[in-house]
Amino acid sequence: MEWLSDEQRFSAIEENLKIIRENIASAAIKSGRDPNDVNLMAVTKTVESRFINHAIENGINLIGENKVQELLTKRPELKLDDCKAHLIGHLQSNKVKKIIGAVDMIQSVDSVSIAKEIGKRSLEAGITTEILLEVNAGSEESKFGFSFDELFEKSCEIAEIKGISIEGLMCVAPICEKEAEIRNVFSNMYGMFIDIGAKNIDNIHMSVLSMGMSGDYKEAILEGSNLVRVGSAVFGTRIYR
Numbered sequence: 001m002e003w004l005s006d007e008q009r010f011s012a013i014e015e016n017l018k019i020i021r022e023n024i025a026s027a028a029i030k031s032g033r034d035p036n037d038v039n040l041m042a043v044t045k046t047v048e049s050r051f052i053n054h055a056i057e058n059g060i061n062l063i064g065e066n067k068v069q070e071l072l073t074k075r076p077e078l079k080l081d082d083c084k085a086h087l088i089g090h091l092q093s094n095k096v097k098k099i100i101g102a103v104d105m106i107q108s109v110d111s112v113s114i115a116k117e118i119g120k121r122s123l124e125a126g127i128t129t130e131i132l133l134e135v136n137a138g139s140e141e142s143k144f145g146f147s148f149d150e151l152f153e154k155s156c157e158i159a160e161i162k163g164i165s166i167e168g169l170m171c172v173a174p175i176c177e178k179e180a181e182i183r184n185v186f187s188n189m190y191g192m193f194i195d196i197g198a199k200n201i202d203n204i205h206m207s208v209l210s211m212g213m214s215g216d217y218k219e220a221i222l223e224g225s226n227l228v229r230v231g232s233a234v235f236g237t238r239i240y241r
């Protein structure tokens with residue numbers, strides 16, 4: 001949408017949000033749930049603050065950023081009084097200290113060691129940080145996250161760490177797959193989410209199942225997602241500078 005004026009982009013964002021909310025509602029109803037049970041996160045990587053604030057003014061109450069530095073740079077410009085911010089991108093341990101206290105949740109916890117660092121820095125700051133465990137649900141070599149095979153064992157190990165609270169699971173599904181295959185990935189995620197939650201382990205609350213992006217959020221909701229992370233369908237195609 002780079003060739004559009006700001007005014008045109010503002011109204012495109014409003015239109016997009018309307019369509020996405022309708023799609024979320026119909027997928028939720030189709031899966032037998034209340035549309036309000038599915039949270040819409042606007043993914044704001046590469047998006048300038050004025051457009052993010054416009055989405056917030058139009059009802060967005062959750063945003064996601066991939067990079068620590070980008071989030072910290074934009075944060076003072078954002079109207080976050082009634083809007084939460086989550087980190088959703090891979091986190092390096094030397095950046096943990098900076099991000100603690102600056103986000104409401106870290107969705108992209110993909111190793112025991114990063115969880116330990118988050119716990120340590122949270123304790124130093126006197127807070128508990130909510131986290132999701134990232135799952136490499138499509139078993140792709142290029143992707144971060146725990147495999148399904150190790151997920152339960154690692155969850156238990158991470159649950160022992162002080163200063164963090166496990167709130168659920170997150171995944172990025174493989175792209176360019178057939179709908180049935182993607183739905184199978186989401187369905188496996190939902191199975192793990194329910195199984196681990198049913199074990200009632202201390203410090204593991206399976207309340208958030210974060211899956212679904214612009215291309216696959218409807219399928220994700222049909223399989224049980226309660227948090228979809230939508231970027232380009234809200235703000236237009238990303239331009240990396």
Ligand SMILES: *Cc1c(COP(=O)(O)O)cnc(C)c1O
Pocket residue numbers: 043045066088089172213214215229230231232233
């Ligand atoms: C970029 C990103 C999204 C949003 O992607 P779109 O396809 O633009 O909706 C969601 N989740 C993560 C982890 C991302 O990096």
